[in-house]
Amino acid sequence: MLRAVHFRDVATCVATANGLKAGIFQEFVVQEESVMFRINLTVLLDCLTIFGTSSLPGTSTALRMCYCGYGYPLTLFLEEGGVVTVCKINTQEPEETLDFDFCSTNVVNKIILQSEGLREAFAELDMTSDVLQITMSPEKPYFRLSTFGNAGSAHLDYLKDSDLMEVFQCNQTQTNRYKISLLKPSTKALALSCKVSIRTDTRGFLSLQYMIRNEDGQICFVEYYCCPDEDVAETEL
Numbered sequence: 001m002l003r004a005v006h007f008r009d010v011a012t013c014v015a016t017a018n019g020l021k022a023g024i025f026q027e028f029v030v031q032e033e034s035v036m037f038r039i040n041l042t043v044l045l046d047c048l049t050i051f052g053t054s055s056l057p058g059t060s061t062a063l064r065m066c067y068c069g070y071g072y073p074l075t076l077f078l079e080e081g082g083v084v085t086v087c088k089i090n091t092q093e094p095e096e097t098l099d100f101d102f103c104s105t106n107v108v109n110k111i112i113l114q115s116e117g118l119r120e121a122f123a124e125l126d127m128t129s130d131v132l133q134i135t136m137s138p139e140k141p142y143f144r145l146s147t148f149g150n151a152g153s154a155h156l157d158y159l160k161d162s163d164l165m166e167v168f169q170c171n172q173t174q175t176n177r178y179k180i181s182l183l184k185p186s187t188k189a190l191a192l193s194c195k196v197s198i199r200t201d202t203r204g205f206l207s208l209q210y211m212i213r214n215e216d217g218q219i220c221f222v223e224y225y226c227c228p229d230e231d232v233a234e235t236e237l
Helices: 041-048 115-124 180-192
Strands: 010-015 035-040 062-067 074-080 083-089 107-114 131-136 143-149 152-158 165-170 174-179 195-201 206-213 219-226
Touching (some): 010 041, 035 041, 041 083, 115 180, 115 195, 131 195, 174 180, 180 206, 180 219
Antiparallel strands (some): 010 035, 062 074, 107 165, 107 195, 143 152, 195 206
């Protein structure tokens, strides 16, 4: 899960009763209403894989994480085969996080697509383009991805009754452009996911919610938000 958002070295961690999916853990306790700190994500991933990326047959790595509060390190206790390793990672003052104010009540269009379809799109579209144009409409072309690269314009269309399409809820035609440089980090989550929910709100803000099934079969979600790069005039549609 952390690899899916590892496109920067430093991450902000927020722990609340709903902020971390407690179902992933056998035991989950937050004594304050909200706990927030910054941490070096690269170091955290290195600590979590200190016994290797995969356990030996018949063994598993147990993890306990503890944080005592402001100014304290995040302490990890990892145990495998009777060997216990303790890692202490310094925490930092959290920075204010950007709030996209993406509210479900303002969602105009929504589709749920098998991730395979979106992975193929990113492989086929011309990534020399500065922007990815997304069109969602109750009429044809329904769902279209477009790029404008060195080789010219490219369009990839999905039918609303395509085998890859699981949910199609489009109320009005929307066409927005998003910088590919901002979308590229989300491909890490895409590579690990099995389904992706694509939503746009009244402002054209984009929400990509990736459903990831971990090794234990538990379902987790990674959400990615992006603001539109520019408005597209109706003459360009």
